[in-house]
Amino acid sequence: MRDYYIFRSGTLSRQDNTLMLNVADEAGFEKKVPIPVEDVDSIFVFGELNLNTKLLNFLNQHNIMVHIFNYYGFYSGTFYPREFLNAGDVIVRQSQPDIPSLMAIEGNIREIYYRAFPLIINQPIEFEKRVKHPPDNMMNAFISFMNSLVYTAVLKEIYRTQLNPTVSFLHEPSYRRFSLALDVAEIFKPIFADRIIFSLMNNNKITEKHFDKDLNYAYLLESGRKIVVQEFDEKMNTTVHHKQLQRNVSYRRII
Numbered sequence: 001m002r003d004y005y006i007f008r009s010g011t012l013s014r015q016d017n018t019l020m021l022n023v024a025d026e027a028g029f030e031k032k033v034p035i036p037v038e039d040v041d042s043i044f045v046f047g048e049l050n051l052n053t054k055l056l057n058f059l060n061q062h063n064i065m066v067h068i069f070n071y072y073g074f075y076s077g078t079f080y081p082r083e084f085l086n087a088g089d090v091i092v093r094q095s096q097p098d099i100p101s102l103m104a105i106e107g108n109i110r111e112i113y114y115r116a117f118p119l120i121i122n123q124p125i126e127f128e129k130r131v132k133h134p135p136d137n138m139m140n141a142f143i144s145f146m147n148s149l150v151y152t153a154v155l156k157e158i159y160r161t162q163l164n165p166t167v168s169f170l171h172e173p174s175y176r177r178f179s180l181a182l183d184v185a186e187i188f189k190p191i192f193a194d195r196i197i198f199s200l201m202n203n204n205k206i207t208e209k210h211f212d213k214d215l216n217y218a219y220l221l222e223s224g225r226k227i228v229v230q231e232f233d234e235k236m237n238t239t240v241h242h243k244q245l246q247r248n249v250s251y252r253r254i255i
Contacts (some may be wrong), residue, residue, distance in 0.1 A: 001041040005229050007222055009048035014058040023047075040064050042156050046073065046225060065159060067152040073141075073220045074134070075148035078155060113190075121201050138208060138217035142201075142228075145220050146193035147185065149232050154188065155181040157255050188255060196231050205231075 006012070010023035019035040037058070043066045051066075059066065059081060066079040110130075117127050117139065127139035135141040155178055158165045168179030200206040210224030211217035220228070236252040 001039060003042050003044060003233060004035060004040060005044045005046065005233075006049060007046045007226060011050040012043075012055060013052065014055045019055075019058075037062050037064070042067060042152070044152070044229070045069065046222070063159070065152075065156055069148070072134070073145050073225055075151065078152065080155075080159070083159075120198055123201050123204070123207065125201075135218045136216065138211045141211060141218045141220050142197055142206070143193065145225070145228065146197055146232070147189055149229070150188050150193050151181055151185045153192075153236065153252070154184045154255055157252075158184070184255070192232065192235055192251065196228070196235060200228065200231060 006021065006023075008023040010021060012019065012021050014020075015034075018037050019040070021033040021035055023031055023033065025031045040062070041064075043059075043064065045066060046069045056079060059079065063081050065081065068076040068078065070076045114127070114130055118125055125139050126137050130143070131137075131140045132144060135144050155165060158178070158181055163180060165178035165180045168183045197206075205227055206224055208217055210221050210227070212219035212221060237250050239248040239250050240254075241247070242249045242254070
């Protein structure tokens with residue numbers, strides 16, 4: 001099973017017992033792309049995609065999550081199928097500890113870490129502080145996009161456990177967000193998000209040309225997103241030797 005990333009606009013529908021993606025090719029002609037449902041782990045939507053309830057019910061049957069990104073490449077939300085691994089005992093035990101004071105400590109450490117980015121990246125960058133909603137320059141836009149990819153990867157794995165994604169320990173549990181995914185994502189942001197940023201920028205695979213100049217470079221263009229997504233997917237499938245398991249596992253499996 002693998003992730004599918006959809007950049008083109010079109011329609012995703014159920015056809016018999018599989019998925020069918022209807023999009024226009026580069027010449028403007030309609031193109032039908034069958035997607036075997038048994039092969040789908042998650043779907044990432046970056047284009048304007050038409051869906052219907054017949055499709056959503058089908059995705060729900062197969063426990064397939066759909067992550068939606070808006071026009072600017074910012075994470076909007078996830079179609080989260082009905083929970084299929086419910087366990088009251090796990091949720092009770094998960095909910096016992098108080099929210100520690102680590103929240104402020106973690107935030108302060110990350111701010112200091114961000115100050116080193118201009119020293120790590122060999123391109124001239126404008127990056128004084130982290131700005132999220134919305135990003136105000138190229139680096140903040142790049143970091144936000146990478147963090148969204150890590151967050152959705154973590155959320156997908158939490159869904160396959162009996163843990164409740166709203167019960168967190170580092171981020172304050174709140175309404176309308178999966179705080180536990182934010183917690184776990186913090187572990188993997190330096191490993192996946194930041195290292196990919198450093199690699200792509202230091203090898204000049206991502207430069208200012210991949211961002212919208214008219215928006216102060218705060219918008220990662222589709223050409224840039226495709227490069228980043230490919231690098232992220234390859235990184236997640238990379239295997240390393242796990243000392244405790246005593247075998248090679250993928251970074252996706254480590255999450």
